[in-house]
Amino acid sequence: MKLEPFKPAQPKPETLTVEYWTKRGLKAEDVPAVLEQFAKERIYLNNVFQVNVQELPDQGAGWPPMVHLSIKRRDKKQIHDWRIFQQIKNMLVGTENEAVELYPAESRLVDTANQYHLWALADPAARFPFGYVKRAVSGPMEAAVVGARQAPLPEGTVETPEPPGAAFADMVAP
Numbered sequence: 216m217k218l219e220p221f222k223p224a225q226p227k228p229e230t231l232t233v234e235y236w237t238k239r240g241l242k243a244e245d246v247p248a249v250l251e252q253f254a255k256e257r258i259y260l261n262n263v264f265q266v267n268v269q270e271l272p273d274q275g276a277g278w279p280p281m282v283h284l285s286i287k288r289r290d291k292k293q294i295h296d297w298r299i300f301q302q303i304k305n306m307l308v309g310t311e312n313e314a315v316e317l318y319p320a321e322s323r324l325v326d327t328a329n330q331y332h333l334w335a336l337a338d339p340a341a342r343f344p345f346g347y348v349k350r351a352v353s354g355p356m357e358a359a360v361v362g363a364r365q366a367p368l369p370e371g372t373v374e375t376p377e378p379p380g381a382a383f384a385d386m387v388a389p
Contacts, residue, residue, distance in 0.1 A: 221259035280337040287330040311339040351375050
């Protein structure tokens with residue numbers, strides 16, 4: 216999927232009214248909180264996606280500043296292609312910023328639309344204390360050598376020079 220660059224956008228004026236939200240079932244007294252949340256977000260659009268971006272400077276409990284990406288297709292269809300999320304994160308936050316998609320405890324689950332969420336570290340030098348420590352990217356031919364399958368790599372993707380099936384033990388963060 217070819218993604219065009221994201222451009223800043225503004226909420227449609229009608230979405231900033233009490234009437235708009237009460238017609239959708241929200242109580243009038245709850246609308247100010249929704250509008251307050253909108254005011255904290257930057258909206259970006261491209262040919263396929265809308266992404267609402269919010270800076271989260273204080274997460275407490277020793278967490279560094281983060282950036283929340285709320286991602287949805289403009290046609291409202293489902294998505295879940297890891298490479299697309301990686302590309303969106305790279306385009307809006309940075310290529311060296313790390314991000315995660317959280318699969319929460321059921322008691323914290325939010326699942327109200329075909330909308331997806333990434334939380335990225337705001338500092339491109341910061342790293343999560345889990346995950347791989349070095350890059351490993353292989354195309355379909357290299358994956359087949361070790362009995363795996365891999366989708367074709369996007370144009371311009373640089374494969375790592377490691378031999379297929381190289382040991383991953385030294386790639387995992389302690």
